[in-house]
Amino acid sequence: MDSHLILKIIHMTFGSLALIAFLIRAVMLFWDPQNQPGKVTRIVLVAMQHLSFTVLIITGIVLLYQNQFVVQPWFYGKIILFVVILSATIKAFGKRxxxxxxxxxxxxxxxxxxxxxxxxxxxxxxxSANQTQQQGIQQPNTSQQNQLSSMAVRPSATTQPAQ
Ligand code: HEM
Structure with a gap:
């Protein structure tokens, strides 16, 4: 297995762990707000959240580095939502x-x-596909793509004939 795939699996595992820890704490807060978890349970849940967010950021940055920081436009939305999750989680479960x-x-x-x-x-x-449609530029369908590739200029056709 290559390192990119291993990192991606670790990233997704800790993403799931962050979600599980969040859901447990959210249910406890809504279900029985007066009876909050004991010290040990709280420490375990807080550690789970801290660890998973830290691993998510580290593996995310390494994955970005491996992808040479080339990202799709939706990725910026993901980062904004991640910052919202962090700040709202601090507000919800912080010590303040x-x-x-x-x-x-x-x-x-x-x-x-x-x-x-x-x-x-x-x-x-x-x-990017939506933008192309809005500009009225049609993407070629499969048969058109096949025609285009068969029409590709051969390198030999562009070279000047020998004098
Ligand atoms: C709660 C937070 C996050 C969750 C649940 C999450 C989840 C995921 C999942 C499920 C994938 C795999 C998508 C796929 O290929 O099908 C992924 C990929 C990725 N994530 Fe995250 N992520 C989180 C935060 C972050 C952060 C903070 C960063 C950057 C610092 C990051 C960077 C990346 C990158 C670069 C990939 C692409 C890997 C690739 O396909 O080459 N993620 N993430």
Whole structure:
């Protein structure tokens, strides 16, 4: 297995771990806000979140480096949503004195951002194709593509005949 695939698997595993830790804490906050998890459970969940976000950022940067920082336009949306998830998660579960409704709002915003990020990585919208359609430029269909490739200029056809 090549290093890119291994990194991608680690990246996706810790993405799932971040989602699981978030869902557990969100359900606990909404289900029984007065009865929050004990010290050990809290430490485990916080460690899970910190570790998964850290690994996601490190593996994400290495994957970007391996891809020579070439990204699709939707990737910028992914990074914005990731920053929203981080800040809303801090608001929802941070140590600062927050009211319950503020914490619930944080969970709500982080949940929407998580759903948006997952939609982007699964769907991978191709904005460049839409742009071509808007400009009225038609993409050739398969038979046209075959015709075009058969019409390709051979290098020998462009060379000057020997005098
Ligand atoms: C909660 C946060 C994140 C989740 C759930 C997540 C999830 C994923 C998933 C599922 C893929 C695989 C997509 C596919 O190829 O089908 C992926 C790819 C990728 N992610 Fe993330 N990601 C997160 C954060 C980040 C961050 C913060 C960065 C950058 C610093 C990043 C950089 C990348 C890159 C570069 C790839 C492309 C790998 C490739 O196909 O060559 N991700 N991510």
């Amino acid at each position: 004195d927050m009211s319950l409704s503020q914490r619930k709002a944080g969970v709500f915003v982080a949940g929407i951002a998580f759903a948006g990020l997952l939609t982007l990585v699964i769907w991978k919208p191709d904005f």
